[in-house]
Amino acid sequence: MIDYEYKIPADLHEVFTLLKEYGEKATLVAGGTDVMVKIRNTRKAPEVLISLRRLEDLRYIRKNGGYRIGGLTTHRMLELSNLVRTELSALHDAASQVGSVQVRNVATLGGNICNAAPSADTAAPLLVLDAAVVLEGPGGRRRVPIAEFFKGTYRTVKEPDEVLIEFDIPEKMGAFGSAYWKHSRRKAMELPLIGIAVSVKLSEANEIEDSRIALTVAAPTPIRAYLAEDFLRGKPFTDQVLKEAGEIASSSECCTLRTSLRCEAWYREDMIKIFVPRMAKLAAERIKSR
Amino acid sequence: MEKVSVSFTLNGEPVTIEVPTTWNLLKVLRECFELNGAKEGCGVGECGCCTVIVDGDAVNSCIYPIPEIEGRSVLSVEGISGTDGGLHPLQKAFLENNAVQCGFCTSGMIMSAKALLDKNPEPTEDEIRTGISGNFCRCTGYVQIVEAIEMAAKNKEGNF
Incomplete structure (x- = not known):
């Protein structure tokens, strides 16, 4: 028999009080699309669920210099935001393809990242946008670059008594664009077989000033393909250069591709080779359309 | 097992129930109110029947x-009919377009369609398909369903 207590704190202060009271017995739950499903599938539940759903103050998308997105912001809010679509395009690509409308209406960005699945769609865009995760605990707030946030499959550096408050994304100066490709067999209710996000910043001479490449389902955690990024820096934005970047990103120096029930490793490798250049081109196209 | 008292609005009426904390909304609709339109298909948020x-x-x-x-x-399919008790325009359009075969997905499909049309009264086909992308139908192949929603959007009779 599944049994648990369900606490609905009204504000952050109450959340911390409850976390202190219940310690390891408690699990935080945001939209519940991972936690409730896991309870149902495993028939096991933590003793106490502490719901964050009433923390309406943590649902926001703001631009003031950089961008700040509240931890409880739903995927649907990101999908419907013109600001996200035009300026943080890769995040829009990812958020609007998670689950279904019903899932996106409740599932949160903070939840997707704290669940820390290797396939977390929104992780790759946050990686190419240089996002920082802001955590708050009894000792105050701290910032963790998203590239240092994932510790392993379903494991993060967030302490059990910390709450993910928001994501900080630096302002992107100049000709910057981003894109994410979720490679899957269906358009909805699907996990990526492989996910590829690319951001590029181009010079007036069409050289790559800077670039980020991030992959989901390519390793135990979402990762950046640093070697491919280094290779691109300062190079001309040409088909040949992008092709080589795709080859580097798909190599075992960048990722640890595996064969799973859903897809074989060689296919994931091939798709990285194809979609790194395509996403780089889409990101560049979006610079022009802004 | 701990119980919780919950007050909310169900299909326009204020209600209060006392049920185990671990129950979900679907179970309450079906077992406390005998509203059996919403159905359990997968139970894990994949199929949209609920x-x-x-x-x-x-x-x-x-x-x-x-x-x-x-x-x-909370609005369930039982709460969408007009004040005269007649069918909702979406329900009529589903019948006229043969958008119902076995019927298991229909309630959920209609609720997704209603949520879409409430916010976007003139959706494109693409927007309709996105709107119902969380609803599995294993009979129709979706074409009649999309057509029914298009028809309902065109023949609006009052509010959705």
Whole structure:
């Protein structure tokens, strides 16, 4: 028999009080699309669920210099935001393809990242946008670059008594664009077989000033393909250069591709080779359309 | 097992229930109110047969913890008919377009469609397909369903 207590704190202060009271017995739950499903599938539940759903103050998308997105912001809010679509395009690509409308209406960005699945769609865009995760605990707030946030499959550096408050994304100066490709067999209710996000910043001479490449389902955690990024820096934005970047990103120096029930490793490798250049081109196209 | 008392608005009426904390909204609709339109297909938010509208948004009621419903407004398929008790324009359009075969997905499909049209009265085909992308239908192949929603949007009779 599944049994648990369900606490609905009204504000952050109450959340911390409850976390202190219940310690390891408690699990935080945001939209519940991972936690409730896991309870149902495993028939096991933590003793106490502490719901964050009433923390309406943590649902926001703001631009003031950089961008700040509240931890409880739903995927649907990101999908419907013109600001996200035009300026943080890769995040829009990812958020609007998670689950279904019903899932996106409740599932949160903070939840997707704290669940820390290797396939977390929104992780790759946050990686190419240089996002920082802001955590708050009894000792105050701290910032963790998203590239240092994932510790392993379903494991993060967030302490059990910390709450993910928001994501900080630096302002992107100049000709910057981003894109994410979720490679899957269906358009909805699907996990990526492989996910590829690319951001590029181009010079007036069409050289790559800077670039980020991030992959989901390519390793135990979402990762950046640093070697491919280094290779691109300062190079001309040409088909040949992008092709080589795709080859580097798909190599075992960048990722640890595996064969799973859903897809074989060689296919994931091939798709990285194809979609790194395509996403780089889409990101560049979006610079022009802004 | 701990129980929780929850007050909310169900299909326009204020209601209060006392059920185990672990129940979800779907179970409450079916077992406390005998509203059997929303159905359990997968039970994990994949199939959409349990779709209802909470505060204007389509959600999977099978993974919506009942304590979260406190103070919210829930609309199930039983609550969408007109004041005369007649069929809702979407229900009529589903019948006219043969968008119902076995019927298991229909309630959820109609609630997703309603949530869409409430916010976007003139959706494109693409927007309709996105709107129902969380609703599995294994009979129709979706074409008649999309056509039915298009028809309902065109023949609006009053509010959705």
